[in-house]
Amino acid sequence: MLAQWRLAWLLARRFRRGRERSRFLSFISASSTFGIALGCMVFIVGLSVMNGFGQVLEERFLKLVPHVEFRAVEGALQYPEMILDLAHQHPEVKAARASIKTQALVQQGREFIGVQVNGIDPRQSQAIADYMSTTAWQQLAGDNTVVLGRGLATQLGVDKGDSVRLVVAAERGFQAPKRVSLKVVGIFRFGGQVDHQMAYVNLATARNLIGLDEGYTGVELEVTDLFAAERIANDIGYQLRDYVYLDHWMRAQGHLYRDIQMVRVVMFLVLVLVLAVACFNIVSTLVMTVQEKRRHIGILRTMGLRRGGLVKVFMLQGLQNGAVGVVLGGIAGVALSLGLPSFLQLLESMSGSSILASDVYFVDSIPVLIQLSDVMLVAAVAFLMSLVATLYPAWRASRVEVVAAISA
Known part of the structure; x- marks a missing residue:
């Protein structure tokens, strides 16, 4: 059995590399190999970029976004301690902390941001705290202090030690908005929209901004399983005596x-079609x-090669083209994925513009994460499609009539 496959492999190599092959046939063969390699390369790069976006979303961006949040309907929470106790007792909650959030305008001359x-x-x-200096984090505990995102600070033209004026709308009635001057004690750089939209103050300063004497407006939870956030929020929310807005990251972000998952699916379908064409x-x-x-087929048949042997020969010949394309495409895809961030940084420095505008997207650079499972999946799909593509020609080769082939 092994000898039959070895013979089929040698004949397939001979047919594939034979000197008597026409140039046009050689070109078609090379183009099939190149097409498979190109499809595999693009497939691996695309999946690696999507993996990178998913990693940034889960491991960085969602560290700042509360996985579960309970917010007071009006004013402060009446029973924040109850929410914190229930959260700490829940086995799937990693951390729970009180917070106060509000929207404000930063005055810059006659403009407001x-x-x-x-x-x-x-x-x-x-x-x-991981995205600002230790000094800034410590000074944030002081009265009327604020830490701004890098993009926001640049837009305002302020730096550490400067003061900014915040305008906060009154919580009730038609009272005049409150104006508070805060000292900038630090700048944080997270990347993306966060740097242009966020400012951090301590709880006492936040209470002063919205006119609270005590308490908190919300409780934020960090959970062990991101995709169980809705269920955990419901588990705790149904036990509360407070009227709260129940929110979780899947609803907000x-x-x-x-979008990332949809792009992965669309990319998979498109690139499978590209591989099909190749x-x-x-x-x-x-x-x-x-x-x-x-004539060669007829001679091989007269020498005792059976129809099944011919099928093996032409299947292996097609698989050789596919295997070469898969290997070259896999190597090129991994290499391009590894070098893509550096190449894009060079391109941005040469063009003077950013590919991802930090004030629009949640990241400001193209992330890449190569996963072996994706590389193996791409290789398996390409190899399987190459195998399917050999079936009809191999069947046709096995149906060639011996007498007609020799006399042709």
Whole structure:
């Protein structure tokens, strides 16, 4: 059995590399290999970029976005301690902390820039602390202090030590908006929209901004399983005595995750079609080879090679084209994925413009994450399609009549 496959492999190599092959047939064969390699390369790069976006969303962006949030309908929460106790007792909650959030305008001359002000407790562990200096994090505990995002600070033209004036609308009635001057004690750089939209203050400053004497306006939870956030929110929410707005990240930011998954699916379908077109060249190559090698086929049949052996020969010939394309495309795809961030940075520095505008997208650079499972999936799909493409030409080769082939 092994000897039969070895003979079929040697004959397939001979047919594929034979000197008597026409130049046009050689071109068609090379184009099929090139098409498969190109499809595999683009497929791997595309999946790696989508993996990178997913990783940034899950491991970076969602560290700043609360996985689950309970917000007071009006004013402060009446029973925040109850929410915190229930959260700490839940086995799938990693952390729970009180917060105060409000929308404000930062005055810059005669212009106003919208900003989301997050009141946090600097004594507790916060993900944003990793993106600012230790000094800024410590000074945030002081009175009337604020830490701004890099994009927002640049837009305002302020730096550490300067002051900014915030205008906050009154919570009730038609009172005049409140104006508060805050000292900038630090600048954080997270990347993307966060740098242009966020400002952080301590809880006391946040209470002063919205006119609260005590308490909190919300409780934020960090959960162990991101995709169980809705269920966890419902588990805790049904036990509360407070009237709250129940929110979770899938409702607020889930469109980003769904968009990434949709692009992956669309990319998969499009690139499978690209590989199908490339594999169609294998069909053309083998059909033309069958016509060109009719005499050789007839001679092999008279020497005792059975129809099944001919099928193996032409299947292996097509698979050789596919295998070469898969290997070259896989290597090129991994290499291009590894070098893509550096290449895009060079392109941005040469053009002077950013590919991803940081004030529009949640990231400001193209992330890449290569996964072995994706590379293996691409290789398997391309190899399988190459195998399917060989079936019809191999069947045609096995149906060639011996007498007609020799006398032709």
